[in-house]
Amino acid sequence: MSDTKFAETAAALSAGLKSAMRRMPGAVALITTRDPANDQPAGLAASAVIPVSMDPPSMLIAINTSASAHAAIERAGRYCVNLLGTTHTDLVGLFSNSALRDHRFASGEWAYQDGIPYLPGACSSIFCEVRTTLVHGTHELFIGEVYDVRGGSGEAGNPLGWLEGDFAQLGRLSG
Template sequence: MADEAEIATGLKAAMRRMPAAVALITTLDPEGGEPAGLAASAVIPVSMAPPSMLVAINRNASAHSAIERSGRFCINLLSTQQTALVTLFSSTDMRAQRFADEGWQTHDGLPFLPAACANIFCRVQTTLIHGTHELFIGNVEDVRTSVGDAPLGWLEGGFAALGPLA
């Protein structure tokens, strides 16, 4: 049987083969009223009854505690034209610039990016800590979608366009 480090290495290699949507997870920190966010690909639907989504957030991420405190988050599904935002929301050095531009708006107090492929507004219903991450399951309170550029994906360690084959 392989040890945990070998299994983790194998799992990372396997997950590089699994396409994932790329999203910005945003919230408004009730302590100070500042927006907070991070780039994520660990985002999945949980149920349609009730409509709910799961995001897996590293507990060391800058926005983790803000999501915990606010109890709400918005999943902004990015398009292929928004790759620069992933770098911005992945770099701790650029944290102060994350919401400085790009046409951010608020909906019911949550920051969202209207130019994203979709915005899914959630209220945290359940959490679970597992290893380095906390899973936030949120009931969906509102959804906005747009038509336009292809959704942005992550595959083989790089960006990919997600769309139908033909």
């Protein structure tokens, strides 16, 4: 296969996968840490969050290596997965826009455990220590062993999801 044909095929596959994944609902989370390089909180919005195992309890996050929080997570070796509720849509914009980075932790909604910021009003906050990493393409996968879980206050509303490029409310089907 020629280089041009390969590039066209790769681009088509990438576009097809992106389109397919827009149809797969996923939870929206804020991944937070404290960067030991400057002793400042860091974070980003993510939907690539997966429970890996219950024994040992562990979570996987996929972070673009160009994201500012990537290096902070790498240096800290710890992170918190804050699973958002429908009342947190405003925070997603703050954590998705690099121009707003300095405003992410400005609200009084944040608390700290072991120096790591977490959102007490989240559906859940899951604290992890990095055990394994793998770089693949544009992202690094961090598998962290869970060392604490904090349940939300119930003020978060229903779990916040992402579907077809927009927010979705995740909930149980009645019946």
